[in-house]
Amino acid sequence: MQFSNEEWFTKAKAVTPGGVDSPVRAFKGVGGTPRFMQSASGATLTDVEGKKYIDYCMSWGPLMFGHRDAEIEAAIIDALAKGWTYGTASPYSVLLAELIVKEIPCVEKIRFVNSGTEAVMSALRVARGATKRTKIVKFDGCYHGHVDSLLIRAGSGLAEMASPDSAGVTPAQAGDTIVAPLDDEQALETIFKTHGNEIAALIIEPLPANNGLLPQRPEFLKFLREVTTRYGALLIFDEVMSGFRIGFGGMAEETGITPDLITYGKIIGGGFPVGAYGGRKELMDLVAPQGPVYQAGTLSGNPVAMTAGITMLKKLLNEKPFANLQKATESLGKTVEKIAAKYAPYPITVQSHGSKFWMICGETKGTVRHINQIPPEHKERFAGIFHGLLKRGFYLAPSGFEVGFMATVHTSEINAAFATAFEDVLKEQQ
Ligand SMILES: *Cc1c(COP(=O)(O)O)cnc(C)c1O
Secondary structure, eight states: OOSOHHHHHHHHHHHSGGGSSSGGGGOTTTOSOOOOEEEEEBTEEEETTSOEEEESSGGGTTOTTOBTOHHHHHHHHHHHTTOSOOSSOOHHHHHHHHHHHHHOTTOSEEEEESSHHHHHHHHHHHHHHHHOOOEEEEETTOOOOSOGGGOBSOOGGGGGSSSSBOTTOOHHHHHTEEEEOTTOHHHHHHHHHHHGGGEEEEEEOSSOOSSSOOOOOHHHHHHHHHHHHHTTOEEEEEOTTTBTTTBTTHHHHHHOOOOSEEEEOGGGGBTBSOEEEEEOHHHHTTBTTTSSBOOOOTTTTOHHHHHHHHHHHHHHHHHOOHHHHHHHHHHHHHHHHHHHHHHOSSOEEEEEETTEEEEEESOOOSOOOSGGGSOTTHHHHHHHHHHHHHHTTEEOOSSTTSOEEOOTTOOHHHHHHHHHHHHHHHHHHO
């Protein structure tokens, strides 16, 4: 494509901040030049220099069946041929909503927006509207999109920055947010004792996966339901990444916990920009035009995006790939650990849940459940492994704090090739 990755990066930096549309893509966490991808198919990304990579980032999660899945592609093209935005009521979003409401018991009504960020922002507004309270409890290391009031100790791109908080967030916005540590019932008990009657909602990624993968104890998640109910606050599950990925019904289904509100994104749009928030009927009926909580969107319910989402979700219901993906992910994790035990001068463990995995480079004691347990050397060591793999044609998310995603296109042959490349990288580093 005429220019090299390096040249595209120079061009991009001249006209956009950092040369990217979203921070982590700039490779700041691993160093080097980001690869500018020009096309993709199945498990493979192709950059502007024609080099191919096996992709374990999968556009940060949405692509359960890989790039350009034939069924989804055909549905998109069909929808596109009829028109690509109507700005009216239309059946496409109704069909997607019906499908979700039928399959997910805690979602009685749902509203579509254009990103996970918007979904979270809107859910918080509903929670505040419903409870007439102002404060929100979030967790250290949980990311909920770039909502002002939640850009505090949020992980994702912020995990790589000097300050865990974003500039440009006013003290007033930050002041309504209470940050709690993960995996700590006592801390929450204290927070609710002090602020209980001011807290509108507690929001959590029930499977935190934006600051490494930090699985929470089921009892801890159950405690969140109990303490919020006790104090009349709402429980919001941010399932933008876990919903439809670790299982169709995400963590709500897996844990049997019923949140009051739930947010979706990533997978729900089949690779198009879609987010959604939903929950109990009486809460969702607070949303305009039914109720007083305003929320709107010029391109919301886009017919092409809705079609991609419907096709993705139907395919997930039909093919139920979740158990096989989990098996493949666990098996790859074990293989990586075994190879590391042979060659790496330090321990490497892989934490996985469903089709998400995270490699930890350094000494750990038991399951890593909160950010303080991440070894300080992890970031630099991961960068070395990342570049070794990239050179050999394997693309992981370019940050030690982001997770990997397995899709159905990652065949056992592909995963075996990954293991061989990984072994090669460690041998080279010796
Ligand atoms: C990705 C993500 C978001 C933000 O979604 P965008 O579509 O990037 O705005 C919110 N919450 C969680 C848990 C996410 O993983």
